[in-house]
Amino acid sequence: MIDYVTVSSADTPVRDGAIRLHGPEGFEGMRKAGRLAAAALDHIVPLVVPGAVTQVIDDAVRDFVLAAGALPATVGYRGYAHSSCISINHVVCHGIPSEKALKDGDIVNIDITVIVDGWHGDTSRMFLVGDVPLKARRLVDVTYECLMIGIEQAKPGNTVGDIGHAIQSHAEKQRYGVVRDFCGHGLGRLFHDAPEIVHVGRPGHGPELRPGMFFTIEPMINLGKPGVKVLDDGWTAVTRDRSLSAQFEHSIGITETGCEIFTKSPAGLDKPPYQG
Numbered sequence: 001m002i003d004y005v006t007v008s009s010a011d012t013p014v015r016d017g018a019i020r021l022h023g024p025e026g027f028e029g030m031r032k033a034g035r036l037a038a039a040a041l042d043h044i045v046p047l048v049v050p051g052a053v054t055q056v057i058d059d060a061v062r063d064f065v066l067a068a069g070a071l072p073a074t075v076g077y078r079g080y081a082h083s084s085c086i087s088i089n090h091v092v093c094h095g096i097p098s099e100k101a102l103k104d105g106d107i108v109n110i111d112i113t114v115i116v117d118g119w120h121g122d123t124s125r126m127f128l129v130g131d132v133p134l135k136a137r138r139l140v141d142v143t144y145e146c147l148m149i150g151i152e153q154a155k156p157g158n159t160v161g162d163i164g165h166a167i168q169s170h171a172e173k174q175r176y177g178v179v180r181d182f183c184g185h186g187l188g189r190l191f192h193d194a195p196e197i198v199h200v201g202r203p204g205h206g207p208e209l210r211p212g213m214f215f216t217i218e219p220m221i222n223l224g225k226p227g228v229k230v231l232d233d234g235w236t237a238v239t240r241d242r243s244l245s246a247q248f249e250h251s252i253g254i255t256e257t258g259c260e261i262f263t264k265s266p267a268g269l270d271k272p273p274y275q276g
C-alpha cells in the first residue's frame with residue numbers, strides 16, 4: 001500500500017517511503033531551485049569544448065552556485081566531493097570530475113543539483129564536444145525525445161508505469177537499450193525521495209500520479225545493451241558493452257492538469273547544439 005502525505009514547508013522532511021504532496025509554497029521553492037540549476041548548466045555551455053578539463057568545468061559550477069547564495073547538493077553527499085557529475089561517452093552516470101580533458105567527438109552529460117532555501121533543483125543535459133559523429137548525435141536526440149515523451153505522461157491519474165512505458169517504447173524502437181539500474185526519484189526538501197521513476201514499465205502500473213508530487217525523470221539510454229557496471233571508485237557507472245550512453249533530466253511537479261517543468265533552461269538551451 002502506497003502512502004500519500006500532504007506536507008507543508010514547515011514539516012521536517014524524513015525519508016519514510018511515503019509520497020509527498022506539496023502545495024503552492026513548495027512549487028515556488030522548486031521553481032527557484034530548478035531555475036538556478038538550469039542556469040548553472042547554461043553558464044557552462046561555453047566551457048564544454050575540446051581540451052576543456054572536467055575539474056575546471058566543475059569548479060565553474062561550484063563558483064556559480066555559491067555566488068547565487070545556494071549550495072551544490074552533491075558536495076559531501078555520501079562522501080562525494082564535487083559540485084557536478086560529468087559523464088563522458090560510455091559513462092552512464094555519476095562520472096567524477098578530474099584532470100581529464102574532453103576530446104573532439106565526445107558526448108558528455110553534466111548533472112547538477114542545487115539547494116535553494118532548502119529545496120533541491122536537479123537537472124542534467126548532454127553536450128556535444130566539437131565534431132560529433134552522426135550515430136552519437138542521433139543517440140542524444142532520441143534520449144531528449146525520451147525525456148519529453150515521458151514528461152507528456154506525467155499528469156494526474158496516470159501512473160509511474162505510463163512514464164516508463166512511453167520512454168521504453170520510444171527508445172527500443174530505435175534498438176537502443178534503456179538502463180534499469182538507475183532511475184528518477186522524488187525530491188523536494190529531500191535530495192532523493194519516493195517514488196522511484198523507472199524508465200521502463202507497463203501502462204497503468206506503479207504509483208498513481210497526483211497533484212503536488214515532485215520528482216525527476218532522467219532516462220539513461222544506451223546505444224547498445226542496457227547493462228551497466230559501477231567502477232571501483234564506487235560512483236562511476238559505465239555500459240558493460242562499452243557502448244555510448246546519453247541522459248537528460250528534468251525536475252517536475254504534478255499539477256491539476258498536467259505537470260510543470262522546474263528546470264527548463266532560462267536561455268532556451270535545453271538540448272544541443274547549444275550554439276544554435
